[in-house]
Amino acid sequence: MSDVVEKTLTALPSLLSLDSQPGKLSSTSKLGNLIRGITELTSKHDEEKLIQRELVSIKEQVSSPNTSMRQMKELMVRAIYCEMLGYEASFSYIHAIKLAQQGTALDKRVGYLAVSLFLNESHELLLLLVNTVLKDLQSTNLIEVCMALTVVSQVFPKDMIPAILPLVEEKLNHPKEIIRRKAVLALYKFYLIAPNQVQHIHNKFRKALCDKDPGVMSASLHIYLEMVMEKPESYKDLTVSFVTILKQVVGGKLPIDFNYHSVPAPWLQIQLLRILSVLGKNDRSTSEIMYEVLDESLRRAEMNHNITYAILFECVKTIYTIHPKAELLEKAAKCIGNFVLSPKINLKYLGLKALTYVVQQDANLALQHQMTIIECLDHPDLIIKRETLELLFRITNGQNVKVIVEKLLEFLRHSKDDYVTIDLGGKVAELAEKYPFQAIFSNLLLKPANCFPSFCLCDCLATGFESTEDDRQLRLLAVDSYLSLLQDRPAKLPQRFLQVISWVLGEYSCLKEGLEPATVLRLLAQLLDLRHSSSETKSWALTAMTKLCEGPACVSVAQELADRHCGSLDTVVRQRLHELQHLASHAELRVRALPRNVGLAPLEVDSSLSFLDGFVSEALAAGAAPYKPPHQRREELAQEKALSVEPYGLSLPLSLSSCSIAERLSPTVLSMSSSLSGNSNELSPKGGSALKLEGVRRVWGKEGYLAKTEVAVKVEEMAQMEVPCPLSALQEGGSASQAPIVALTTPGPGPTPTPEADREKQRLASSLFVGLGSQSSTGPCLMGKAEPARHRFRRKVKGQGSSSGASERSCDSASSCHSPAPISAPSAVENLLCSSPLGSGSTPSLADSAPHLPHDRPATNSPRRAQEDLTEDTNTGAPVVEANGMAAVDPDTRSHPYDPEHFRPSPHLPDELSGLPRSEITPLCSDASLALSACRVQTDHSSLLIVFVSNSSDSATRRFALQMTSGDLEVSRVSGGTGPEEEQVEGHSVAVYQYSLVPTRPSVHMELAGLASYQQRDGEPQSTRFSYTLSLPNFIRPLTVSTEEYGRLWLASSNDTKQNLTLLGESPDPLRATLDLLRDKLQLHIVDIIASEGIVACQLLQGQPCLMHCRISAGCLAVWLRSPLPELPDCLLYHCQRALAEHLHGVASDYA
């Protein structure tokens, strides 16, 4: 304490010396007074009063016109202080912005600081800051530039990034390294919040990486780590550079002032090691490049300071992540040993963590340190203990599971942290499911269950073990023991346990023969009388009673109970009582509401409320207003209040230079004019009916469950179903007599139709089909267009079948299905064509097909292209392999005489999926006997992942289980594998698992992590991990809407993104060509194109729409996207840019 006093005293002179500056002292003392005031107070209440008083006085002063800038600065600091303590000072936000705008450099500094502390990225006031930032970025004062860059990286509105992006980019060339460095970090921030905005400056990142200043270079590594993690394969070429940099750093080539405790640039080393580990993962050749430098790093980092351990730890992690090399692994293992054995507790923790990380690859390492691990189990530090348990959890097997579970439970018993309890409880449950160890488990049942989260217990009981008899016995045991507990002394049991007991009795007491439900009921009724029972427990008990209530004896108990407790103050309990009373007297209803013996078969919940459809349409017919989702209502309300000049523009206070007046007007004008001029006479009677149905659909909006969607589905289904049949008929040598194709084919599109004719046809098509209602146009267009290509394709397949023997395999395997050939044959070709590392259009054999695209395709307004869909490969957004591209490939290149696949049982799609578009089959992982591969199948309403597990050994693989998880996707198993998780894969056979994927939130790429665990005939259980990347277009489907509907949707969505895209210049109608390309690659639906504007719509699988308005302006395609989902426009834009870039790239390389 004395040094504090001393400190204050020594600070005094400096305070006094500031006296010459007017106002400075008084301001300091004002903050000082406040702080002193607060520290003197003892109660929270007093503090609140004091701060409120303070805030009032600040508010008065900031709004007074006489307050000088200097005082303002001081007031801001006080406001920051109040905010830090948790008191809102929102009145000062605007003044903070003003300070940043108007003040001198120093005032600005306070203003910017306050802004970045007060506001968040989406705060509307932030828009007012944009001009200030713009001005400061252009300032000649370095400090102002620095401040502007700092605030930009701290908090900046996403929509405004384009406005300042050029200025920030410019700063990358600034002579001062600090500015360059801050600019790099600001760009990194932009990359994080809006990746597509900075897409075009990737080569600038490369320049930053090569910057002569190491500080700038290390700043750019932040960006590279992020980008490499997202897409390692694109940056493999940089491995050598990263390795060289690391070599130089490790070798001490950096200036001495980069040293920290005589270690050269440790943070830089850590960052580089991280990047290398990502690059080298599962990649042998890349890993080989880095072995030497890793060895060097390990050698150089002598154990002498905390920071060298940091490097070592990172090094070890990298060595275990990349393709293994025995020599390095040995050294790394020694390192881990040193960590684990270290007396320093932080290192021990990291050692355990590293062990957890590597133990799956090398269980022996854990064996070596088993004594240390055991010691750590009793370590006083809970964090160490937890990490040890985590490690144990990873090495659990059939033999040690008992001990490990006991340890876990012991820890749980003392744990008070909810988060830990849930996490570890989940682990226990997982183990309980994986290893049948009833003995332990039944022990568990009798322990007071506060140590064991109730949900796990219920879960275990319900899921059960391998045999049903075991299950039954276990449940009986539970019922027996709980009954005796209840009879004995229920008052002493913890609440949670009572709840578990209630649930178990309610669910399983019927298993016990000769047990009267009324007896159980009475026991449970006791719980209601217990004084300390919480209302939650009471509800559980009542629910259990409701389940059991059967027969007159029970009814009387229920009645009695209801009478006694109807005065309960708790509404939930009263509600449950009511239910009990009601259901007790209506036995039939009870059986339906609470069916017995369904176990834990997941309840089918009709979340769409489709059973109300009839009711809704009746109500609508009777003139009720259609339902509007809350956000729409709110928006409409807002629109009514304020007269909106721009019908669907968010009018920004600052107009960007790129945003012209015409752009703001466009789509509504467009939709108005189109509906007035075009549609009025083109609407056929059928279109009229479609319109009415559309009105109905609006009721359910995004869920789209009403009649109209069904109609649309049917139409689409019909279209889909009709495709295969003509084809198969042709294949079987039948004549092309199928009516739909012949009748609906647009009169033979020549190989090079003139642009005029092309446009003529477009016009014809749109005038023909627009009247059919947007959805029903699908059918004819589809077939009209697909037929010629198909025809050519078919011949090719035939030729292939007769000439090359190897590819017959694929034909044969699929021939059992309907219309197999076009689907299975391309996979071989695709493998050939798309084997370039990026899967991009740079493959020469593919490139020549690209220029044909615009000519070959009759330009219809078709949202669906059966042909391209069939052969599409969107995994990496690679160009679609066109049918004519196929034809161009020599058949011989398709044969694989030495196909290694030949020796494995070959995977093929289940029959019901054979007609659908799908991707190539890519291998996921494999070992000596088992190989996993997967492909995607797209249906209209879902995206499926098909996993093939082929077992090439003689013996069956037992207990095979596949788990798939993803942060971005909802993964649910559709078929394959009967039991909850485990089954057997016979020798020389292929098991097919089918998963349905639904994106939970849109992102550019979505990673799917999988874990396959299995047991060979005699060996230990094994497991392998794999991952699979999907990109957004896999989940995008065309959204067929009319122009009017588009207009309405546009108004209903709010998240805007604007961007300029490249226009395909070489075609006579660039807008049409560009949109056609986007449509083909991303499955968009072109709603309408008028003059230089076009509107396009698509939707995320079973969900939110994304609308795109395009306009040609100054040689670019200005697009404006809107969607109810904030992330969707950005992600879609990213893929649009990529699709265009790839196309251009393809064309360019063709010319070269």
Next chain:
Amino acid sequence: MIKAILIFNNHGKPRLIRFYQYFAEELQQQIIRETFHLVSKRDDNVCNFLEGGSLIGGSDYKLIYRHYATLYFVFCVDSSESELGILDLIQVFVETLDKCFENVCELDLIFHMDKVHYILQEVVMGGMVLETNMNEIVAQVELQNRMEKSEGGLSAAPARAVSAVKNMNLPEIPRNINIGDINIKVPSLSPF
């Protein structure tokens, strides 16, 4: 990425709060309380790493803290940061504070909260580690302070001119190294 930096004293009174990820105001206060609760009950001889509480991302986020006399310095980071690296970064930050304030103590942090923020801005920018070299950080902060002094006697406009001239005359700190032999192929950037 660093998600938040919290400094509070032994009684849980916040001294500096900086969030790099948006949390609502009330949530921020809850996080501070929860973090204090987690950190304060730990002895000084246990490890400096914690898993984030239930409020801040659970096991995905880590709390890395150091305890100096009356103050706790807590960095909340995601999995892309190295634990030991951050631990040393805290040390760098504290040593820098010590240099700037000459024998720093809690009072400095209270009365010069804004200055502490400026120093922190030179260490961590938008959640990313900007500079780890103490001398560099101090140099940057002093550059700003010099501006403050120069501004004291002059009116605003000339001050700006003066500082601009000053900056131009600043000696370039010789810290360039030759990484010229890295062969990075800048052209033919593959479409990303």
